[in-house]
Amino acid sequence: MQPLQFLVPLDALEALAPVLPFAIFALALGNLVTRLLQHSRHRSQADPGDDDEALRRWLPHTATTLGLVxxxxxxxxxxxxxxxxxxxxxxxxxxSDFFEFESRRVEARSKSKALERPTAAIGASVFALLYAGYQSLFFLIEPLWNSVI
Incomplete structure (x- = not known):
């Protein structure tokens, strides 16, 4: 008897197990792309004369972040x-995405600074993308890895 047998349909999840690393890799890649697109949207939303209320979260980016989690x-x-x-x-x-969005709102409110790139969130996304790539694409480097190790 599995410990999570009654909470999660493990048989259905076992059927998805081979595809799940690739889905995570696609979500991590999509998250990085939508993060860059969201930043360009934030720069256009934070025109001079607007306040921080003009900045809005972008639904595709939020969806990829929640999907990744x-x-x-x-x-x-x-x-x-x-x-x-x-x-x-x-x-x-x-x-990091949550705090970077709040810092973009502070920058939009201050008007003395231009919006900076969300460097912490980009860094976290790159690490997530690298590890997702390692998990999903390991079969490409497995012969070399086994010969060295």
């Missing part, structure tokens, strides 16, 4: 070690 939680059930690392990275992306 939820998919990494599902991956933790299938692959505990890799899923835990990916979940920590996905939560880091989520938290």
């Amino acid at each position: 939820l998919a990494s939680f599902l991956f933790m059930i299938v692959e505990p070690h890799g899923g835990m690392v990916m979940s920590v990275l996905a939560l880091t992306v989520f938290i």
Whole structure:
């Protein structure tokens, strides 16, 4: 008997297990792209004369961030070690995105500074993308990895 047998349909999740790393990789890549697009939208929204209320979260970016977090939680059930690392990275992306949005609002309110790039959130997204790529595309480097290790 599995410990999460009654909470999560493990048989259905086992069927998704081979595809889940690729889905996480696609969400991490989409998150990085939408983050850059959201920053350009924020710069256009923060025109002189507007206040910080003009800045809005962009729905595709929020969807990729939440999808990345939820998919990494599902991956933790299938692959505990890799899923835990990916979940920590996905939560880091989520938290840094929240604080970076608030700092963009402060910059828009101050009018003396231009909006800076969300460097912490970009850095967290790059780390998440690299680890998701390692988890999903390991079969490409596996022969070289096994010969060295």
